[in-house]
Each structure stands twice: as C-alpha cells, then as structure tokens.
Amino acid sequence: MVTPLSILLVEDDAEIGEFISLYLANHDARTTVVPNGAEMDAAFKSGSFDLLILDLNLPGEDGLSICRRVRSERPIPIIILTSKGEDIDKILGLEMGADDYIVKPFNSRELLARIRAVLRRSDNHHAPDDGALRQAYLFSGWRVDILSRQVVAPCGMRVAMTGAEFDLLHALCENPNRVLTREQLINMTHGPTSGPFERSIDVLISRLRQKIEADAKKPLLIQTVRSEGYIFSAQVTRA
Template sequence: MSHILIVEDEEKIASLLADYLAKAGYQTTIMHEGTEVVSTVKNQHFDLILLDLMLPGKDGLTICREIQEFSNIAIIMVTARVDEIDRLLGLELGADDYICKPFSPREVVARVKTILRRINPPLTTGINTNIAKQSQTTTVELNTDNYQATINQHPVELTAIEFNLLNILASAPGRIYSRSQLIDRVYQDNRVVSERTIDSHIKKLRKKLNAIESDNELVQSVYSVGYKLVLT
C-alpha cells in the first residue's frame, strides 16, 4: 500500500483528499503546516507528497527545495497561484506535477496513480521497445532505436522532432513541460528556436495522435505554462 503525505492547511480539503485516496487504496498522513514536514519525510517513508504551496510556518517551494536535497520522492504541488514563474520554479526544483485549486479530488487521485505507476511500473515481458507508458485505456510505446511509435498498438508515423517531443512527454506522464524546456531538450545544438515552432510541432503531433485516439486528448496544453501527456 503506497503511503501519501498530504500537506494542506485547509482541513476540509485535506480530509477530502484523504477520503478519496483511501477509497483508491492508499494510506495517508495529513499535516496542516510546513514547519515539521522536512523532518517528518526524513523519519518516515512516503511514496508521494501532495504539497500545498501556501502553508503556515514554511512555504511549499522551500519545503520542496529542502526535500530534494536528500530525497527523490515524488511531489505534486497543490496551489491556487497560477503564476507561470511559480509553476516553472516548482518544476525546476523537482516537483513532478502541479494541481491548481479548485480541483476535482478524482483528478488528484488520477494524477497520483499516474506518477506512482511511473515510479513503480508493472513488470512486462516481450515488449521490444525502449519506453512503454500505460494506463487503463491508453498505451504509448516508443522505440528510440528506429523512431517507431504506437498508440494502443496502432502505428503512428512521426517526424523526428514529433517523436522526440512525444518521447519527452511520455517520460513523465502528467508532468508539465514548458516550451523552453522542450526547446532545450529537442534542439541540443543551441540553435535559436521560437516557442511558436514548438507550438506548431505539438499541433501536428496532436493531430496524428487524435487520428488514432479520437476520444482522448493525449497531449494537453496548460495555459501560459506548456504541455503535458495525459494517459486516461
């Protein structure tokens, strides 16, 4: 049973999250202020932290920074602040994802499941691929040796840039990548590339994926931030 630490100063929200996570089969611990979070993480085992940004005692970004100094535990930042700089700073500090208030508890549970699946993927055999990302209904398989991609076992023809973009997004489903982060990873020769170029490639990638998975928007945009892959 995975153990989730909920750090949230609003008691009703914390209790609601704990109830939904418990129904999904997770053990939970709740903390309402930030002062003791780092020492608690040092002394207890947790698989993932739901970490509010605005906390009494010590703020979420400071806690995230301090935890990353000694642990690679998965962290989902929970915040009502949608400023781009806060989002990017959180990701640079090692946060795996962001959830903005108000949110659906079911969405939080889905995000938790996605990240924990990535951390502890199920054992698979007979898959001749470098990357295989799965959820209940969507499977993305990427072979970086020959740049072949399949969605739910259906081949999809991608350009090298489209393949690399999908490869980056699939390496951490649910994580938000800014346009600048995608540029740095796709174009490693330091060429000058505009953010509109990334938008254009993402648009073409989406069109090809949607032709196969018409019911699900796999590559989703996050307003003023960037893109993420959502496996539903």
C-alpha cells in the same frame, strides 16, 4: 493483498487535508497530513512514503522552498497542489523539482489520476513490460537501464532522476538524431492526464541537461532546434 500507498500531504487547511485523506482512503491509499515543513521533516524521519503532495502557501517555510529541498534530499515523487494557477507558478514548481502541478479547486478524480500517473513514472511503481527486461540504452559512456530505471554516468556513479526526467531521457534515447516537437515530448513523458503545457518540457530539458551534459549552457547531447523542438545528438545503442 494490495499494500496501500503511503502518501504525505503538506497542507495547512484542515478541511482540505481531511477531504483528501478520506477520498484517498477509499482508493487504497493511506494519507498522513501535516501543516508545515517542520512537521513534514518529522514525518519523513518516522516513516517512509510513496508520494509527497505539497501546498505552496504554507506557514513558515514556503512550498517552493520545501519542494527544492526535498528534491535535493530524496527521489520521492512530488505533486504540487495549490491555488496559485499562473503559468509562472507552474514553471517555478517544475523547476524546483515537482513531477506534476494541480490547481485548486480540483476534481478528486483528477487528483487520483494524477497520483497514479506520477507513480507509474516513478522508480518504485513502474512496471515495465516483458520486452523491456534486461534492456538498456548506451550513449557517450552513459547507461540508461529500463527495468531498474537507473541512469549510470560514465564514471560509474548512479545519477538520481525524477520519474518525469527519466521518461524524457528514455524518449530521447528511443528517438536519437530525430527532431521531436514539444507536443511529441509531452505525449511521451506526461500522458493525457497531466495537464501538460509546452513550457513544462523546456523545464524538464533544462533539468536533464544539468544532469547529463558536461556544460549545460553549451549542450552537445540535447540540442535545441529553433522553432521546432529538440534533438538528441548521440549515438545510441541497446544492450
């Protein structure tokens, strides 16, 4: 028997909340709908969730602030669902830690596809193929474990990664010392259903540098190749 997904939706429009909840219920997902950040916090205290869907225009604490706060507290995948469709809004959402960004009005099938894509990239729902078992990448004292999707720093501490951040690091480890264009990285990390745009990769690169570089402003591992893309300048081995 398949265990239903548990989704937390922060949406103050009751009609949209009910529509999403009913639609996802037909696709093995149980949705808890709350109208603001305070009730979201209460929901997190009373239960666990596989995914957070977050509106930006909310009463009280705004969605971007909520996204940044949740990302700093827990590794749950986050999808922003909002009427704000400008590129700058998407960039800000990704910078705050969202895994994907959907603009209203939206197609319900697209929403479901995006949910499934984000969950495939997340720790708890990623199912590696047999060839990935016991496989890890090692570079500069770091360990990237493909099966558990864990990243361990040279000091031995685990570094939390979102699904998109891990997939980007995985792609870089598989292609060391090779210039990769933004389009190539988009295909490796987002896939065709995630509505990719080039700046999303720049945001992910920035987030990843903050986590693995000694000085994110002077990166030695993930270097920019002007007018071309990025190169992972590390000696990578497999374990």
